[in-house]
Amino acid sequence: SSPTVATHCFAVRANSKISMASKVLVIGAYGRVAQHIVRKLKADPAFEPVAFFRNPDHKAFFDELGVNSVVGDVTAKKEVLQDAMAGCSAVIWSAGNGGKGGSDMTIGIDLDGAVKSMEAAYEAGVKRYIMVSATQADDRSVWESLPDLKTYYMCKHYADTTLRHKFGMLDYTILRPGPLSDGHGTGKVSTAVPKDSPSISREDVATAVLCCLNDQATFGKTIELHPGDVAIAEAVQNVESGSAKCPASN
Numbered sequence: 001s002s003p004t005v006a007t008h009c010f011a012v013r014a015n016s017k018i019s020m021a022s023k024v025l026v027i028g029a030y031g032r033v034a035q036h037i038v039r040k041l042k043a044d045p046a047f048e049p050v051a052f053f054r055n056p057d058h059k060a061f062f063d064e065l066g067v068n069s070v071v072g073d074v075t076a077k078k079e080v081l082q083d084a085m086a087g088c089s090a091v092i093w094s095a096g097n098g099g100k101g102g103s104d105m106t107i108g109i110d111l112d113g114a115v116k117s118m119e120a121a122y123e124a125g126v127k128r129y130i131m132v133s134a135t136q137a138d139d140r141s142v143w144e145s146l147p148d149l150k151t152y153y154m155c156k157h158y159a160d161t162t163l164r165h166k167f168g169m170l171d172y173t174i175l176r177p178g179p180l181s182d183g184h185g186t187g188k189v190s191t192a193v194p195k196d197s198p199s200i201s202r203e204d205v206a207t208a209v210l211c212c213l214n215d216q217a218t219f220g221k222t223i224e225l226h227p228g229d230v231a232i233a234e235a236v237q238n239v240e241s242g243s244a245k246c247p248a249s250n
Contacts, residue, residue, distance in 0.1 A: 028095025190228025
């Protein structure tokens, strides 16, 4: 990201009332959005990322970045996640099956694994929780229009709903990006759902995560992320509390 974006996000955090986060657990850390998140956390002196991922072959990647890591599986016992959260100030869920591996695997990761991470965060006393979800996860008409991703979207919806209603005592933020691309970030987004489906860069999603991390103005919010022309830190702050909080429609 550009120095301007990073500086803007840092200024927002510096002005918020909560203390700087230190250790931040990134679940699903080898994913393409999560790799951007980990790199940005590592580059920011306010944070110490801890990467959580399933495949032990990926440990060398994080070792090379100088990032502490935990090899673990979100489909395993909750205690695996809880142990990984020891000493952390925040948890970022960026894991996902992406609709691959069949419905059982998708449910095990995108729904049960996600909810398990909420339970673990609550029991470990980690208040700050950021969920990287999917655009319009409350709209059943979206699920129906994407049959190959229907189970994935259903899991995202019910995981988000569980976070908002069962684990609302956590300082949560739900980010819902649209289709993802690997292009360079622009540092700008829109939080309105567009009529078409333009892609947003994974880097911009990661920047949004960092801008939200210690910004109390984003607590309790569900935020759509799409290409736009508003600086990311400003855009996420300006979303009304509870946006996109409606039950599943249609």
